[in-house]
Amino acid sequence: MANIKEVAALAGVSTTTVSHVINETRFVAEETRERVFAAMRDLNYAPSLVARSLKVKETNSIGMLVTTSSNPFFAEVVRGVERYCFEQGYNLMLGNTEGQAETALSYLKMMLRKRVDGLLIMCSEGQQEVFNQLDWLKNLPVVVMDWGMESKDVDLIADNSHRGGYLATRHLIELGHTDIGCITGPHSRAPANQRQAGFEQALQEAGLTVNQEWIQEGDFDCASGFSAMQRLLAQPKRPSALFIFNDMMAMGAISAAHQAGLNIPQDISIVGYDNVALAQYLSPPLTTINQPKEELGRLAVTRLLARINGVRVDNHLITVDPDLVIRQSCAPFPAP
Structure with missing residues (x-):
């Protein structure tokens, strides 16, 4: 493999000039630049990106x-x-x-x-x-x-996330639901708390009660959504609608509902969050909050x-x- 000294010799310039042409660190006359590039092509020379990064302090x-x-x-x-x-x-x-x-x-x-x-x-x-x-x-x-x-x-x-939680809950309220629950993310994470704050604000503005039994914590994955839905369905009275804090948990929750013999949305309405590409292909296609x-x-x-x-x-x-x-x-x- 050719090196910078061979490029310089073929182009009739110093190795310093070749370095300046490669790294664009100093003005070099156009005619000289063309000779250097021609020599690089003839020798099939590829400058070291690592070496260049050490000189210009950038690696792109x-x-x-x-x-x-x-x-x-x-x-x-x-x-x-x-x-x-x-x-x-x-x-x-x-x-x-x-x-x-x-x-x-x-x-x-x-x-x-x-x-x-x-x-x-x-x-x-x-x-x-x-x-x-x-x-x-x-x-x-x-x-x-x-x-x-x-x-x-x-x-x-x-x-x-606060606005997203509010929009999801308002949609369910506008559909006439009054018994609304949610499956949250971990309360140690800010987006989960913000989405819950938006959820509760929408309920309070509509004069609806926040039922703490209908708030179940998940972990933003399918398995936790499945388990949270099972806990909700085991209660004496279940909500008619759920806001679920991400689409992955919504997928798990829908699976749990289907296994319990429930139909969505006839038996329970669900809104997810994120609008992942898979959401539109679920059965039924998932209403969700789109993150851009x-x-x-x-x-x-x-x-x-x-x-x-x-x-x-x-x-x-x-x-x-x-x-x-x-x-x-x-x-x-x-x-x-």
Whole structure:
């Protein structure tokens, strides 16, 4: 494989000039640049990206820590992030932490060794250990997506979960339901609490009682949605409608209802949250709150690139508004 000295000899210039042409670190006359590029082509020379990154202190790569890529919501956001990174000329280095702080730190150290230009952290709540490392991240630009702590050292891009919870519950109320329950996410996570606050606000505005027995906690996965629905169905009186705090739990809840011999929406109406691609193919297709996943990814990458390029920003918290997608998993009460 050719080296930089052979390129310089063939082009009739110094190795320093070849380096300046490759790294664009100093003006080089166009005629000289053309000779260097011609020599590189003739010798099939490919400059070392690692060496270039050490000189210009940029690798055109971004690291991303995500808590789990098995959830369709995260996979769809990651796809949007990757697409926008590619459009901007950046590579994405992905680390799936599975919610484990030790794994997150291992990936973080690896990404720092690879000299990523910036870092995206998605679903970081509960991983305080990661944020404790910000002292030794020094000047690495960081943007947190979806969940996480607010800090002057990072930007936070999040969906307006309170509004989403309110919209879901208002939809059920407008369909005539008064006995409305919910399956929440873990109360240790801010979006779960915000969605519940929106749920309760909508009930209170309508003069309806919040029945604590009809509020069951899940863990944002199918299995916990299945178990929570079983607990609700075991009660002497069940709600006529449910707001479920993500589509994965809604899938589990629908399965539990079907196994109990119930029909949706005739026996119980359900609204999910996230609008993952699979939601439209459930039976029945799921009414859900749409998180603008493409916008979430685009905003995160845009803000991170601004930080990488030294653009000053005063607002460190950006929220994106969700909207309601109506399908066939809800019916007016009483059901026809």
